[in-house]
Amino acid sequence: MTSAPPAAPVAAARPTVRTHHGDEVADPYEWLRAKEDPEVIAHLEAENAYTDARTAHLAGLRGRIFDEIKGRTLETDLSVPSRHGAWWYYGRTVAGKQYGIHCRAPLAGPDDWTPPVLSPDAPVPGEEVLLDGNVEAEGHEFFSLGSFDVSTDGTRLLYGVDTEGDERYTLRIRDLATGEDLADVVTGTSAGACFSPDGRHVVYTTVDDAWRPDTVWLHEVGTDAAGDATLFHESDERYWVGAGFSRSDRFLFIEVGSSITTEEYLVPADDLRAEPRSIWPRREGVEYSATHAVVDGEDVLYIVHNQDALDFELVRVAASDPQGAREVVLPHTPGRRLLDVSAFRDWGVVSYRREGLARMGMLDYASGAVAEMTFDEPLYAAGLGGNPEWAPPVLRVGYGSFVTPGTVYDYVVATGELLLRKQQPVLGGYDPAEYGQERVWATASDGAEVPISLVWKRSFGDPGDGVRPVHLYGYGSYEHSIEPGFSVARLSMLDRGVVFAIAHVRGGGEMGRQWYEDGKLQHKRNTFTDFVACAEHLVATGVAEPSRLVAEGGSAGGLLMGAVANLAPELFAGVLADVPFVDALTTILDPSLPLTVIEWDEWGDPLHDAEVYAYMKSYTPYENVRPGVRYPRILATTSLNDTRVYYVEPAKWVARLREEGVDALLKCEMVAGHGGVSGRYNAWHQRAYELAWLLDVLGLAEV
Structure with a gap:
């Protein structure tokens, strides 16, 4: 019955x-x-x-x-290593374990730009485990990593953990030589905290009672968080704040934004207590994002903005006088929605959408020309992967489609060649x-x-x-x-x-x-x-x-x-x-x-x-x-x-x-x-x- x-x-x-x-x-x-x-x-x-x-x-x-x-999933696997400093950084997953394991291995030498081919069945020479999510999650029903950053010299790890699901993270700093955490503990932070380039400070944000990121803080490593300095506070409830360093390590960018308006500030990375300097004063309805580059020995900012440009345009300004003369690099083109520019020492990468698909192209600093990367499938998703280095000869690119599993390439800038590094294994034929x-x-x-x-x-x-x-x-x-x-x-x-x-x-x-x-x-x-x-x-x-x-x-x-x-x-x-x-x-x-x-x-x-x-x-x-x-x-x-x-x-x-x-x-x-x-x-x-x-x-x- x-x-x-x-x-x-x-x-x-x-x-x-x-x-x-x-x-x-x-x-x-x-x-x-x-x-x-x-x-x-x-x-x-x-x-x-x-x-x-x-x-x-x-x-x-x-x-x-x-x-x-x-x-269908290769449960024990490794990601493609990404170069940063003197190390290759990568992640491990292990059958039966819920969370990833963050690892690194040393470069073979300063000219080593070919990531090692790693096998889950073989030990990696010189491997160091930086953080094992399974260990950190012990005793908790929920575990989320909201910040993860290694100091430029590779000696310390900054990480932020949420064990409730409310997206409030507790920051800690680990000495990678000993594997022990320092006494530094910062509670109630947002995601995305990072070390300063010299490793002496941590920049992080906190939220107000309405869960709006509103304050950027500076923490000196080795000190009590109660003494942390306020770098920036946004009192207008319509705006959130965020902060991060340029790939060049020359500037801290503080971004203030609503859904329709942006203002960004520059702070020299070697003088983080300096007064933040507005790039462009906020103007209702104007959005922009800036990135630092060096062209002909001059510090410049490439800025993607929508002032009188519905689908955005790209301009270049002097970093010393960002509100001065603007050089139009890519004019507004209806139907080509400019999204972002990633700046490297010798060239940039422009990300944009056209005809319903995400696209990207190499930006020549001298001519302003963009050489688009092309892919064969009519439908696909592609974008830059992890590229922390300032002067790489190759770019990490992620690609996939409805039918093509996630694929990692290195794009050789000099030749335009795409080098296949890994494709997501899908077991079962x-x-x-x-x-x-x-x-x-x-x-x-x-x-x-x-x-x-x-x-x-x-x-x-x-x-x-x-x-x-x-x-x-x-x-x-x-x-x-x-x-x-x-x-x-x-x-x-x-x-x-x-x-x-x-x-x-x-x-x-x-x-x-x-x-x-x-x-x-x-x-x-x-x-x-x-x-x-x-x-x-x-x-x-x-x-x-x-x-x-x-x-x-x-x-x-x-x-x-x-x-x-x-x-x-x-x-x-x-x-x-x-x-x-x-x-x-x-x-x-x-x-x-x-x-x-x-x-x-x-x-x-x-x-x-x-x-x-x-x-x-x-x-x-x-x-x-x-x-x-x-x-x-x-x-x-x-x-x-x-x-x-x-x-x-x-x-x-x-x-x-x-x-x-x-x-x-x-x-x-x-x-x-x-x-x-x-x-x-x-x-x-x-x-x-x-x-x-x-x-x-x-x-x-x-x-």
Whole structure:
């Protein structure tokens, strides 16, 4: 006899009244925000128990998918060594261990630019273990490394650890000769701390109560952190700060930014207590990023900026007078979105997007000409890898595609040759020729052409030859681009006949700055309608049908999932929303919550603008659940210690969906952060859980 399904948890309705711009809203589930309330924890645990019971039949499938991921992964492996100073730095993974091991080995000599070919089965001559994440994680359910830097002379290691998932890191310094940590301990830091070039100081940042990085600090090695000096503090709540040294080691750059405005400051690396000097004073709506180079013996700054240049242009200025004359190196070219310049002693590397793909080219300092690196596949993801050296003859480049596993090259600058250093091993007989990839285009409701990237296994037929189960992914915020990269876990879907697709919707950066502008603020609905248009295109062209179409997105992409579930529930059989930003209006109305004020540039300021309030209220998923409508099945995942999207948002959303009889599940990790669980095996289990649920929705749980 089959037992009756368990009853879903029912959150008590205790309305909290919210009043803004004359609009009064009674929110029945806002009480779930009280994280320290035992009743809230009990409710989350009840949700987890219910979800466990509802998905218990998938335990076998989850186990099979986990085994597939594990079976395709070379568990004991080494990364390609990267040269810095007198050492080759690389990472190890060991079968059965959750975390990576950070190592180094000495160069053969000063002219050694060919990384050693390392074997996981053979000892590495002169190897030193700098930090073993498995040792550091002992006794903790969660472990994340937020800072990792070795002093220029190679004698000390700086590292920052988070064991809660709240992205607050404790910094320590290790003497690499003895393996012992110094007495220096700095708590409550952000990620990305670094040594000064002389190794005498550490530069780090801290956050305010709203989790905004607001202060840059200088710590002298060997002293009490209580005496650390403030290098820079930003009081404007709209701006965050960051800091790092130029590759030349000549300057500390302090960056102050919002979503739409940037200001950077220079501090001489040999005089870190000097007053920071503004490169360009901040101007509302102007973004820029600067890097230091030396051209004809003169210190210069290459600056990528968008002043009167929608897709950005590149200029060069004197470092001694950055607000003086500007020499245009690469003029603004519509459709070529300049992203960044990495400066080396003899040349630079320009990163940009064109025709929906990430690209890069060598910049000749003398002529300003750019020689683009070319790749054969129509869809790919490529970018610079770790290149810490100031004057290398080769550049480390990372490459991959939907069908090509992650590949590491060294690009020989003198000849343009790409030297293959390593390709991610995929065990079990993986053959890229068995898989196809292409880009198709959907027409949005306003006529915009929206790219969709597809990958599938050829043995099931090409998309359009017959209706196939389809997994459609989207994000569409912050000008973040979703690249067509390789995934071992995705093979478990493709090998069961699923077509995977990415909808490159507006709000992302795939098609240039205007693509982003057309999917933010008062144009945010374009993000949602673009995704719907992509789903409709896949159905209209015979690739998919609603009963076999699932959607996935996380964080701001989780807001997208909630919005499309409201807009077009009939198009999808299931929706997976990872750490979803589904109660956006409540969050953005509260400036005391993490990152809210900074987020006003992305979403608008509903607290002070009635029009923005009304617009956000019209689409925020929690407030727009439709009564009497048949929704797709929904799984929302979250983490109790997430500081970016609070657990309360999906918890409230699921409670509201249940009011309308929606089959909605909530899975809350009780010890994790925004990125989910830590540890590679834990992450594989988590992904297997999600994929098993998607396959169940697609009717492929037994495959």
